[in-house]
Amino acid sequence: MGNVNEVLEGRYSRQILLPRIGVEGQERLGQTSVLVLGCGALGSVMAEILVLAGLGLVRIVDRDVVEPSNLQRQALFDEEDARLCMPKAEAAQRRLRLYNSHVRIEGIVADMNPGNVARFLDGISLVLDGTDNVETRYVLNDACLRSGIPWVYGGSVGTAGIAMTVMPGLGPCLRCIFPDPPAPGSLPTCDTVGVLGTAPHLVASLQATEAIKLALGDHSGAGRLISFDVWTATFTAIDVKRQESCVACGRGRYEFLDRDALSWVTSLCGRNAVQISPPRDSSLDLSALAETLAEVGQVAFNGLVLTATLEGHDVVIFPDGRLLVRGTTDKTLARQLAARYLGY
Amino acid sequence: MVQTMKILINSKEKSVPPNTTVAALLSQMEINARYIAVELNGIIVDGQELARTVLQPGDKVEIVRFLGGG
Ligand SMILES: [Zn+2]
Numbered sequence: 001m002g003n004v005n006e007v008l009e010g011r012y013s014r015q016i017l018l019p020r021i022g023v024e025g026q027e028r029l030g031q032t033s034v035l036v037l038g039c040g041a042l043g044s045v046m047a048e049i050l051v052l053a054g055l056g057l058v059r060i061v062d063r064d065v066v067e068p069s070n071l072q073r074q075a076l077f078d079e080e081d082a083r084l085c086m087p088k089a090e091a092a093q094r095r096l097r098l099y100n101s102h103v104r105i106e107g108i109v110a111d112m113n114p115g116n117v118a119r120f121l122d123g124i125s126l127v128l129d130g131t132d133n134v135e136t137r138y139v140l141n142d143a144c145l146r147s148g149i150p151w152v153y154g155g156s157v158g159t160a161g162i163a164m165t166v167m168p169g170l171g172p173c174l175r176c177i178f179p180d181p182p183a184p185g186s187l188p189t190c191d192t193v194g195v196l197g198t199a200p201h202l203v204a205s206l207q208a209t210e211a212i213k214l215a216l217g218d219h220s221g222a223g224r225l226i227s228f229d230v231w232t233a234t235f236t237a238i239d240v241k242r243q244e245s246c247v248a249c250g251r252g253r254y255e256f257l258d259r260d261a262l263s264w265v266t267s268l269c270g271r272n273a274v275q276i277s278p279p280r281d282s283s284l285d286l287s288a289l290a291e292t293l294a295e296v297g298q299v300a301f302n303g304l305v306l307t308a309t310l311e312g313h314d315v316v317i318f319p320d321g322r323l324l325v326r327g328t329t330d331k332t333l334a335r336q337l338a339a340r341y342l343g344y
Numbered sequence: 345m346v347q348t349m350k351i352l353i354n355s356k357e358k359s360v361p362p363n364t365t366v367a368a369l370l371s372q373m374e375i376n377a378r379y380i381a382v383e384l385n386g387i388i389v390d391g392q393e394l395a396r397t398v399l400q401p402g403d404k405v406e407i408v409r410f411l412g413g414g
Contacts, residue, residue, distance in 0.1 A: 038414055040414050041413075041414060042414040043414070129414070130414050131414050132412070132413060132414040133412055134410070134412045137412075154414065155410070155411030155412055155413055155414055156411055156413050156414060157411050157412065157413040160409070160411060161411065162408065162409075162410075162411045176388070177381045177388060177408070178379075178381055178410050179391060180378070182378065182379040182410055182412070187379060187410060187411075187412045188413075189412060189413050190413040195413060200413070200414065225408060227408050227409075234354075234355070236354060236355065236406060236408075238383050238386075238406050238408065239386065240383070240388060241387060241388065243388065243390075245390070
């Protein structure tokens with residue numbers, strides 16, 4: 001085994017040289033399991049950094065497929081992934097396994113919701129937020145507080161970015177700062193105002209740094225809210241205090257976990273798409289479904305996800321039973337399609 | 345004579361009339377208070393306190409927006 005260690009010490013020698021890490025710190029990294037929730041601009045950068053840095057397990061959960069508009073800033077994916085509508089979690093897993101074979105990498109194609117979040121947190125020491133919408137972050141905040149798992153919030157739109165570590169029991173949580181989620185449609189999103197690749201890259205770098213610090217037992221980032229604009233080169237760091245009146249961490253009420261997970265309809269924040277999740281954890285036989293749907297519409301199955309044109313609407317169907325209707329924000333229409341073709 | 349006082353908003357100096365509340369400052373800047381956090385001299389101002397919190401000369405105000413993209 002000495003040989004293996006020598007190889008690894010060579011591989012990680014530059015970060016082992018850092019007094020804050022050292023051989024012992026590197027070993028701790030190798031024993032740390034992280035969940036990267038969402039594999040867009042933030043998630044793909046964080047996953048890459050942590051896989052290269054030699055974490056023990058990097059679990060990546062993402063619900064989407066690679067689209068051409070991702071390629072401007074998400075360097076983990078390529079044109080072939082977009083052409084094949086590859087699920088991001090799967091594409092990321094394949095790529096990252098080539099980057100570092102010493103790290104366990106789990107790509108899971110799924111949409112995190114109150115009903116399944118506990119499953120993704122199982123065995124995880126810390127969570128990195130790479131989600132692309134408001135609601136999911138509040139679910140994550142509640143789930144992590146309840147399980148006592150630290151998580152690192154990150155967000156980016158336009159040329160702006162923000163990041164903060166939430167350390168349950170030690171520092172403030174997301175709801176200490178933003179007590180209630182902004183209403184859907186009230187915030188600018190990457191799809192309405194655009195995003196420069198460097199802004200999410202910087203957020204993701206800060207988040208990944210926090211992950212490495214947390215893995216090494218350094219909690220100094222808890223409650224330090226960093227916000228910046230890469231274009232004007234303005235950076236602010238505020239030390240936020242925990243609010244005793246906070247509904248979540250102060251009073252221990254996890255409202256976002258109590259919500260009915262049954263009819264989980266999400267209009268994807270500015271994405272001009274609506275997603276319908278199945279009533280409960282399920283798995284679809286997509287190749288059989290492809291045959292059925294071929295009778296009524298144009299269907300393509302790449303072995304991982306099924307894309308089809310049904311009644312003139314572009315849909316993507318995932319093995320976990322989710323239906324994504326593109327080119328609409330009409331939830332009723334999406335529900336109708338789900339009911340007609342998937343039976344829920 | 346119109347009096348003003350100086351405060352710092354996100355590290356930039358700004359002049360406002362005396363007795364300006366945080367809520368009035370936000371509405372003057374056309375910022376919807378629901379989607380931001382305001383920190384005054386290092387402490388987050390509770391949403392319900394924005395209209396009751398009167399700014400003093402030299403106050404340091406940080407306004408942080410929720411960013412949902414990722
Ligand atoms: Zn809190």
